[in-house]
Amino acid sequence: MKAHEFVLALFLVSAIAIAGLFYYFFLSSRQAADGGGVSNPTKKRFFFFTALAVVMIILLLVTIPKSPYFLFTGENPSKVVYVAAKQYSFTLSSSAIDPQNPVSTEAIELPAGQPVEFRVTSLDVNHGFGIYNERAELVTQTQAMPGYVNRLRWEFTEPGTYNILCLEFCGAAHSFMRTTFTVK
Ligand SMILES: [Cu+2]
Secondary structure, three states, X not given: OOHHHHHHHHHHHHHHHHHHHHHHHHHHHHHHHOXXXXXXXXXXXXXXXXXXXXXXXXXXXXXXXXXXXXXXXXXXXXXEEEEEEEOOEEEEEOOOOOOOOOOOOOOOEEOOOOEEEEEEEXXXXXXXXXXXXXXXXXXXXXXXXXXXXXXXXXXXXXXXXXXXXOOOXXXXXXHHOEEEEEEO
């Protein structure tokens, strides 16, 4: 099972569990209104919130380690790519980019199976930096923000040509804002 399928299954199971709990308490509160059954609503409320807290804690414990913020933190990237976004293009370079004169390196080629790092910034407005594989699936992404450098670390498992697309509406020609790089 892939990671996203696992997260989806986890979400569905917990959603059903939470819906079931709500339904149970809905039924038991109706009984109380009818004058039957519930002897101690405070105790039921305590049970409900304890169960809710347990579910939330389990979800946090399962999902937090999968947070992209912890990916490759202890590793040194084998290659660093500098990225400057500007209406309406991306400049990619293997060395630091001069904001006054952004120039792309000929072609970016990254190794498969090794962590690489993108240092992403913007020279004008906010842009998105989304990396898509050959099946047009979003692989990873970060924001390109003026005044900030966002470091995005990733390990590409599949060789091929990847597309970079802007993921944030940045102006009239936003949808034409793209570039490519290869992974070998
Ligand atoms: Cu855009």
